[in-house]
Amino acid sequence: MVALSMADGYARLTNKPQCVIVHVDVGTQGLGAAVHNASCGRAPVLIFAGLSPYTIEGELCGSRTEYIHWIQDVPDQRAIVAQYCRYTGEIKTGKNVKQIVHRALQWATSDPKGPAYLVGAREPMEQELDPYQVVQEQWQPVQPSALLEADVAVIAEALAAADEPLVITGYAGRNHAAVAELVKLADTIKGLRVLDTGGCDMCFPANHPAWLGVKFGVDDSIRTADVILVIDCDVPWINTQCHPKLTARIFHIDVDPLKQQMPVFYIAALSRHRSDSHSALRQLNAYIASNEGLLERLSTTTTTTTSSIATRWEALKKSHADRLSRIAALAVPKDPASPSTSTFNASILAAKIRAAVPRDTIFTIEAVTNTILVADQIQATIPGTWINCGGGGLGWSGGGTLGVKLAADTELGGRFVCNIVGDGTFLFSVPASVFWISQRYKIPVLTIVLNNKGWHAPRRSALLVHPQGYVSNATDEELNISFAPSPDYAGIAKAAAGGNLWAERAKTVQDLDSLLPEAIKAVQSGVGAVIDAYLQ
Numbered sequence: 021m022v023a024l025s026m027a028d029g030y031a032r033l034t035n036k037p038q039c040v041i042v043h044v045d046v047g048t049q050g051l052g053a054a055v056h057n058a059s060c061g062r063a064p065v066l067i068f069a070g071l072s073p074y075t076i077e078g079e080l081c082g083s084r085t086e087y088i089h090w091i092q093d094v095p096d097q098r099a100i101v102a103q104y105c106r107y108t109g110e111i112k113t114g115k116n117v118k119q120i121v122h123r124a125l126q127w128a129t130s131d132p133k134g135p136a137y138l139v140g141a142r143e144p145m146e147q148e149l150d151p152y153q154v155v156q157e158q159w160q161p162v163q164p165s166a167l168l169e170a171d172v173a174v175i176a177e178a179l180a181a182a183d184e185p186l187v188i189t190g191y192a193g194r195n196h197a198a199v200a201e202l203v204k205l206a207d208t209i210k211g212l213r214v215l216d217t218g219g220c221d222m223c224f225p226a227n228h229p230a231w232l233g234v235k236f237g238v239d240d241s242i243r244t245a246d247v248i249l250v251i252d253c254d255v256p257w258i259n260t261q262c263h264p265k266l267t268a269r270i271f272h273i274d275v276d277p278l279k280q281q282m283p284v285f286y287i288a289a290l291s292r293h294r295s296d297s298h299s300a301l302r303q304l305n306a307y308i309a310s311n312e313g314l315l316e317r318l319s320t321t322t323t324t325t326t327s328s329i330a331t332r333w334e335a336l337k338k339s340h341a342d343r344l345s346r347i348a349a350l351a352v353p354k355d356p357a358s359p360s361t362s363t364f365n366a367s368i369l370a371a372k373i374r375a376a377v378p379r380d381t382i383f384t385i386e387a388v389t390n391t392i393l394v395a396d397q398i399q400a401t402i403p404g405t406w407i408n409c410g411g412g413g414l415g416w417s418g419g420g421t422l423g424v425k426l427a428a429d430t431e432l433g434g435r436f437v438c439n440i441v442g443d444g445t446f447l448f449s450v451p452a453s454v455f456w457i458s459q460r461y462k463i464p465v466l467t468i469v470l471n472n473k474g475w476h477a478p479r480r481s482a483l484l485v486h487p488q489g490y491v492s493n494a495t496d497e498e499l500n501i502s503f504a505p506s507p508d509y510a511g512i513a514k515a516a517a518g519g520n521l522w523a524e525r526a527k528t529v530q531d532l533d534s535l536l537p538e539a540i541k542a543v544q545s546g547v548g549a550v551i552d553a554y555l556q
Contacts, residue, residue, distance in 0.1 A: 022419035022453045024054035028063040029384065029416075029423025032221075032407055034431050035194070037064040037128050038423070044070045044092045048100050048137075053413025053448075055135060059104040059281065060254075061220060061410015062191070064133040066124055071097060071110075071141040082142035101137050103281070106130075111140035114147035122159035129161035131296065132276035164296030167273070167303050171293060175249065175271050176307045179209055180314050182247035182269075190218025190253035191410070192297040196403035198252075199223060201301035206230040208308055209318060211332035215241055217256055219391055222406040226399035229333075229340040234395040238262040247271075252297045254279065256287060261484075264288070273300045347396045359530040363556035366390040366470060369532065370397035373438065373468060376536040381405065381436045384424050386417035386449075388442045389476045390555075417441045418449025422463045436543065438466045444475045446509055455516035455548065464543045467550045469509040475501040510552040522549040 027038035042048055048069050058065050072093035075083040084090070098108040107127035111120050124136035167175075179185045187205070192198045202224055206212050214224040219234040226233070232241055237258035242248070248264055250256045251273045257263050264270060272289040275296060279285040293300070308314050318329060351371035353362040364372075366387070374397055385408040387394045400406040407424060409416035421439040428435035441449070446469050458465065474496045482491040496502035510523035522542035524535050532553070539549035 021050065021052045021054045021415060022422075022450050022457065024051050024058060024065065024067070025416050025419025025449075026423035026426070026457075027065045028054065028058045028061065028410075029407070029420035030427040031063045031065055031423075032061065032194070032410070032420070033382070033404060033424050033427040035064070036431075037066055037125055039066045039068065042067065042069045044072060045094045045097045045100065046092060048097060051101070053411070053415060054419070055101050055104045056413040057409055057411035057416045058135045059411065062131075062133040062194070062275075063135070063410065064125075064128040065135050066121075066128055067101070067105075067135055067137045069097065069137070069139050070145075071139050073142045075143060080143040080146070082144075082146035097139055098137060101135070104135060105137045106132075106134045107136040109136075109138050111138060111144055113144050114149045117144075118152070118154045122154060122156070126159055126161055131162070131164065132280070164299050165294060166299040167293055167295050171291065172300075172303045172307045174291070175273075176304050176311075176314065178247045178269055178271065179205075179212065179249060179304075180308065180318055182212075182245075184241075184245045185209055185212040185247045185249075186241050186245035187212060187214045187249045187251060188217055188242070188253055188256040189214065189223045189251050189297075190216065190255070191221050191223070192252040192301075193221035193223035193403055194252070195296070195298045198298040198301055199225070199403040201298060201305055203228060204305050205301060205308075208305065210329050211336055213241055213245075213336070215239055216395075218253060218408075219385070219395060220408040220410045222400040222403055223252075225401040227401050229337045231340065233343070234392050236392070249273065250287065250289065251300065254282075273297065344399075347399075350393070351397055353529050356529075359533060360528055362529045363527065363554075364529050364532060365556050366393040366472075367397055368529065369468070369470070369553050369555070370394045370440070372529075372532045372536060373440070374398050376540060377438055377466070378436045381438050382407065382424055382428055384408075384417050384421040384437065384439045386414070386420075386439075386441045386445045387470055388414070388445055389480060390442065390470055390472070394440055414445045415448030415450065417445065418451060418454035419457075421465050421467070422454065422458060425463050425465050436466070436540075438468065440468045440470065443469055443471045443473070443503060443506075443509060447507070451509075451512050452516045455513040455521060455550075456518075458548045459517040459520050462546060464546050464548045466539055466543045467513065467548070469550065469552045470555055471506060471509065471552055472555045473506055474503045506554075508552070510550045513548075513550040517548060520547065522547055523552075524550075525552040525554065527554045 023040045027040050031038045072089045073082055073084045102108050111117050124138050128136040213232050214230045215232040216223050216234045217237050237255050238261045242257050242262050248270045270289045272292045273295050277292040277294055350367035355362040382405050417439050425437040478501050514521040514523040526532050526535050542549045
């Protein structure tokens with residue numbers, strides 16, 4: 021779990037494939053939810069696992085020599101993870117091992133990216149070979165695809181003519197260059213708004229008037245938009261909770277518009293396009309820039325059917341300012357005059373973190389029920405500085421954060437990395453392994469544990485189906501979702517690091533004000549830090 025999550029985190033930040041080696045069937049099963057996360061998150065990773073030797077009596081070098089070789093011999097090891105992988109294969113001979121590895125990497129790095137899984141028994145691994153070479157330049161991934169010219173015109177014209185245009189995205193920001201193109205589109209079509217319903221990447225900067233924040237498929241903008249562009253998004257809306265009006269014109273651009281690994285998926289789009297988001301956005305911007313008629317229509321002196329472009333732009337800026345004010349109000353302690361006794365919620369905590377850490381901090385997020393509150397306060401503006409788990413397998417952020425930090429130090433010249441994680445998710449992340457690795461390989465990060473004393477997601481899920489049901493009045497203890505008495509999360513991490521870790525608990529606003537600078541200083545000096553933050 022931890023190793024593959026690390027590979028996932030490194031690949032997510034850099035878009036460079038990473039490799040994990042595990043032990044036969046049991047090691048494959050040990051990958052657990054990390055395979056799901058890498059698949060749903062489209063992380064380019066290569067997994068190699070051994071197979072039990074297939075000879076018994078010494079017929080080949082590598083034949084069985086241990087008791088466990090019989091116990092770990094299973095009928096179809098690849099089937100354990102095949103449904104999550106873009107490719108599975110077996111190395112049957114050393115004669116073409118390089119070609120098989122390169123083919124697996126091609127699958128992992130071609131859109132839609134994801135895990136590739138290779139197996140090989142000991143006999144071919146022991147095979148003696150004459151040296152040979154392959155030309156790596158001939159094994160590149162499939163190049164990104166673009167929109168047809170006619171489709172560019174249709175989508176651009178629709179967005180330009182709309183009264184309430186809306187872009188819904190989820191992971192377009194995986195390609196950092198796509199963010200600038202989306203900003204350019206919003207600057208050109210004044211009044212266009214951008215909603216993030218995935219929360220797994222920084223897709224649009226929070227300081228832009230078009231920013232609507234992170235909302236998991238439920239927002240008024242979805243209900244009122246007359247033209248919607250869904251681009252690189254898995255769940256643009258949740259039909260039972262929120263959906264577009266029947267007259268809305270919807271266009272869908274995605275590296276995987278059919279969602280090939282989802283048995284049930286559809287949206288009421290007029291057209292669907294398999295395209296790279298950066299390429300598609302660049303095409304839309306180029307078309308508008310070269311079309312004098314469109315530019316005239318989009319100028320601030322032109323009137324649409326309902327309002328002038330200038331009025332719409334001013335209204336959008338005011339709405340954005342009001343939204344930021346409401347978000348800021350959530351981060352004000354109930355008793356700011358008494359910080360020593362004033363407790364804090366997720367909004368106050370996230371605001372304090374954002375104010376304390378360096379501006380270019382990379383946040384790795386697995387806050388579950390607090391994700392939207394955290395996103396609102398962090399207000400990421402730099403591509404690649406907000407990375408959330410791409411799937412639903414809790415426990416990603418422990419290893420994922422270490423992978424992101426490794427990538428930041430190796431590829432970006434070093435960046436401060438802060439992990440904000442729920443208490444239950446912290447336990448799922450195998451913290452004993454995570455913090456031992458962090459200490460052993462000198463990968464210092466700041467970890468903030470959102471201690472809300474239990475799993476709140478199950479209660480929310482039940483209430484969405486039965487709002488007046490048993491769950492509405494049951495206690496956390498009755499639902500078996502309480503963590504009381506609360507584990508010492510910071511102590512768990514410190515023990516795993518052999519004591520070489522800065523670890524504290526924060527229960528009041530005063531605690532946060534004093535502990536956050538200390539924790540940041542520790543990380544910047546090369547020592548990992550964990551704050552167990554008690555939410556009110």
